[in-house]
Structures are given as structure tokens and as C-alpha cells.
Amino acid sequence: MNGKVTISHIKADIGSLPGHSAVYGPVLETVEKYVKNNSSGLLSDFYISHVGDDIQITMIHNRGIDDSRVHKLAWDAFKAGTEVAKKVGLYGAGQDLLKDAFSGNIKGMGPGVAEMEITPRKSEPFIVYMMDKTEPGAFNFPIYKMFADPFNTPGLVIDNNMHEGFVFEIWDIINGKKIELSTPQDTYDILAMIGSKSKYVIKRVYTKPSHEKLPDENVAVISTDKLSFIAGEYVGKDDPAGIVRIQSGLPASGESLEAFSHPFLVSGWMRGSFNGPLMPVGQKDAKMTRFDGPPRVVALGFVLKDGKLSGPVDMFDDPAFDGARRTAVDIVDYLRRMGPFEPHRLPDEDMEYTTLPRILQKLQPRFQPVDTGKKASRKKVQVREGD
Ligand code: F6R
Ligand code: MG
Ligand code: MG
Numbered sequence: 001m002n003g004k005v006t007i008s009h010i011k012a013d014i015g016s017l018p019g020h021s022a023v024y025g026p027v028l029e030t031v032e033k034y035v036k037n038n039s040s041g042l043l044s045d046f047y048i049s050h051v052g053d054d055i056q057i058t059m060i061h062n063r064g065i066d067d068s069r070v071h072k073l074a075w076d077a078f079k080a081g082t083e084v085a086k087k088v089g090l091y092g093a094g095q096d097l098l099k100d101a102f103s104g105n106i107k108g109m110g111p112g113v114a115e116m117e118i119t120p121r122k123s124e125p126f127i128v129y130m131m132d133k134t135e136p137g138a139f140n141f142p143i144y145k146m147f148a149d150p151f152n153t154p155g156l157v158i159d160n161n162m163h164e165g166f167v168f169e170i171w172d173i174i175n176g177k178k179i180e181l182s183t184p185q186d187t188y189d190i191l192a193m194i195g196s197k198s199k200y201v202i203k204r205v206y207t208k209p210s211h212e213k214l215p216d217e218n219v220a221v222i223s224t225d226k227l228s229f230i231a232g233e234y235v236g237k238d239d240p241a242g243i244v245r246i247q248s249g250l251p252a253s254g255e256s257l258e259a260f261s262h263p264f265l266v267s268g269w270m271r272g273s274f275n276g277p278l279m280p281v282g283q284k285d286a287k288m289t290r291f292d293g294p295p296r297v298v299a300l301g302f303v304l305k306d307g308k309l310s311g312p313v314d315m316f317d318d319p320a321f322d323g324a325r326r327t328a329v330d331i332v333d334y335l336r337r338m339g340p341f342e343p344h345r346l347p348d349e350d351m352e353y354t355t356l357p358r359i360l361q362k363l364q365p366r367f368q369p370v371d372t373g374k375k376a377s378r379k380k381v382q383v384r385e386g387d
Contacts, residue, residue: 005120005307008059009128009241010074011223012111015085015093016053022287023050024090027081031055034077042069044307051286051298052132053092054239055081060307065115071106078111098230108230112223114241119217124304126245127256127315131278133288133295134268136173136240137197138278139222142259144194146244146251147205147220148183153255161211161249166219169204170194173226178203198267198350211249219245253301257315260297263328269293273346273354276335279328282317294332
């Protein structure tokens with residue numbers, strides 16, 4: 001044992017009710033019971049939660065990331081939950097379990113995975129963020145705000161350990177490549193990429209070797225699984241989760257949460273096809289209603305000691321976030337009036353994995369060539385000043 005601890009967060013939609021709105025109590029309980037009964041000697045602690053139609057399992061162990069026994073436990077727990085979901089006829093029962101048999105690693109099988117191996121501090125506080133009705137790139141904006149924007153995180157200016165900046169690992173999820181860039185020096189390069197949130201996603205954030213309290217450590221991780229790439233067709237967006245370590249040379253709890261105080265636009269929502277505001281909510285409001293949304297994020301705050309979790313605190317269950325929620329609803333009212341038009345609806349390239357191409361395909365035989373008037377367009381047109 002190297003004194004390291006692994007936090008593995010694995011989530012899946014295995015059925016919900018009445019549509020893609022909320023998890024069902026008995027299914028949640030079945031998953032919890034399965035993990036409880038089968039984790040002895042494997043996990044030192046775990047916590048089961050939910051947001052929208054996704055069940056979320058946070059697990060603590062010392063087996064490192066990508067451990068097949070830990071992944072299999074989550075997979076089998078979701079399988080057990082799926083049995084109950086099927087029995088009562090939940091909608092989309094077993095939806096995210098895309099393969100028949102477990103094959104050593106849950107990655108690429110449907111569930112979303114965010115895990116990091118850490119050297120635990122004397123007190124190890126962290127927040128698990130869980131989003132529904134959106135995609136991994138939805139984390140780009142808040143993670144950047146937390147770890148790189150001094151207007152969000154004054155610690156970047158004031159705290160000497162944060163002043164040196166952080167290292168961002170960014171994945172190009174279309175081409176399967178990754179790059180590491182450093183703040184503050186590479187800030188503009190980072191922004192040049194992560195604004196394209198359906199292509200570039202922040203996967204991990206590390207401290208630099210110069211960090212006095214926590215050198216070279218993984219301090220944030222996001223699930224980056226793209227269900228549509230795995231399944232080759234629309235199977236729901238890839239509702240992501242992320243783990244962010246906080247305090248003592250890292251963003252404070254409040255600096256981390258502050259990144260969600262502005263309900264920024266994310267893609268997903270109804271049919272995975274619309275832009276909408278991300279609304280921070282408490283666990284009690286973690287259900288999808290209006291237009292299958294709006295997309296929501298829940299934040300659970302824990303501390304970890306000797307492999308045991310204390311908490312969580314339901315961080316967005318607080319009137320301090322009422323303003324963000326109100327703004328989100330105003331944005332919803334505004335956007336919804338656009339119906340199926342861009343930019344409320346996603347642009348063409350993002351609709352590729354939805355069912356829209358099938359509709360457009362059907363229309364193909366009815367298309368006629370257009371007289372493009374190429375010759376006419378070559379004529380120089382006199383433009384008068386002032387036109
Ligand atoms: C989005 C989502 C829902 C469904 C919608 C239609 O991620 O899960 O918005 O896309 O409710 O669902 P189906 O096609 O299953 O009737
Ligand atoms: Mg669903
Ligand atoms: Mg979901």
C-alpha cells in the first residue's frame with residue numbers, strides 16, 4: 001500500500017419515471033443494497049445518490065483507477081437495479097448498460113466514470129458535482145472558472161500556492177487525443193479549445209510540482225464518456241459527473257460553488273438537442289420536469305478520513321442559489337419561445353447522433369437540383385456608396 005486512496009464515481013441511467021425525469025426509490029435501494037452486500041474487502045466506504053434519471057455511486061478504496069473489481073461491482077449493482085426497473089416497467093430500464101457482459105473495465109460500456117487516485121491530506125474535503133440532461137463539455141466553463149479565473153476564485157491572486165496556476169488535461173473527444181496545458185501562461189490556448197465544448201473537454205486538473213502542500217496531484221476529474229460514440233446512435237446525452245478537491249491551496253468550497261452561480265448555457269436538455277441553462281439545485285429538486293429539464297447540477301460536499309466519508313452536505317440546497325435558479329427559469333422562458341430553431345436547438349453537427357438525420361434522410365428523394373445561377377453571379381455588380 002502506498003498510502004494513496006482512490007475516489008471512483010460511477011453513474012448510469014438504468015430506468016426512470018415517468019419519462020426521463022427521476023430515479024425510482026426501490027431501484028435506488030436495490031443498487032445501494034447490492035453495493036453494501038458485495039463491497040466488503042473492496043471498498044472502505046461508498047455513497048449512493050441521484051440526479052434526474054441517473055443513479056450515482058461514489059466509492060472509496062485503495063485499488064487505483066480503472067480497477068476491474070471496483071468497476072464490476074458498480075456494473076453488477078446497476079444490473080441488479082435494472083432487474084427491478086424492468087419488473088415495474090420503468091421507462092428506459094437498463095438504458096445505459098450497453099453491453100451484455102462485463103469485460104474488465106466499465107469504460108466504453110455505457111456508465112459514466114470519474115475517478116482519481118489521491119494522496120489524502122489531514123482533512124480531505126471534496127465536492128462531487130452531478131449533472132443531468134447535458135454532456136461532459138458542460139464542465140468546461142465551471143472548472144475553468146474555479147481553477148483559472150481570478151474573478152471567480154480570488155485565491156488565484158491571494159494564495160501563493162494557487163498563484164502558480166494549475167495544469168489542465170484536455171481531451172479532444174472526437175479524435176481521441178489529449179493535451180496538457182498550464183495556467184496562467186497557456187490560458188488563451190485553453191480557452192481557444194474549451195469553448196468548443198462538444199469537441200474539447202477538460203478531463204483532469206493537476207497541481208504543479210511547486211505546490212507546497214499538494215505537489216503534482218490530481219485535484220479534479222470529469223467523466224468524459226460519450227454514449228453516442230459508444231452506441232453509434234442517439235442513446236441520451238452523457239450526463240456527466242465530476243470530483244473537485246477543495247481548500248488549502250485549491251479553490252475554496254465557496255469558490256468552487258461560485259462557478260455555478262451564473263446559469264451558463266449547456267447542450268442537452270430535451271432529446272439531447274437543445275441549449276439551455278444549467279440550474280444548480282438541491283437533491284430534493286433533482287428531477288427533470290419542464291421540457292425534460294432544465295439541465296441541473298447537484299453538488300455533494302464530503303470529507304474523507306482513513307478511507308471513510310463524512311457528509312454529504314447538499315451544497316446547492318441554499319437560498320444563496322435562488323437568484324441563479326430564477327435567472328435559469330427566465331432563460332428557459334426566453335429560449336423556449338424559439339421552439340425548434342437554432343440557437344435554442346443545437347446546430348446541425350451536434351444533431352448528428354440524434355434521430356433528426358433519419359427524418360432528413362427520408363426527404364432526400366424529394367430534393368431537386370437548384371439553378372445556382374453560377375454564370376449570372378460572375379457578373380460584376382456595381383455597388384453604390386452608401387448601399
Ligand atoms: C434527454 C432525454 C429526454 C428524451 C425525451 C424523449 O437526454 O433523455 O429528453 O430524449 O424524453 O425520449 P424518448 O425518445 O425515449 O421518448
Ligand atoms: Mg434517461
Ligand atoms: Mg440522465
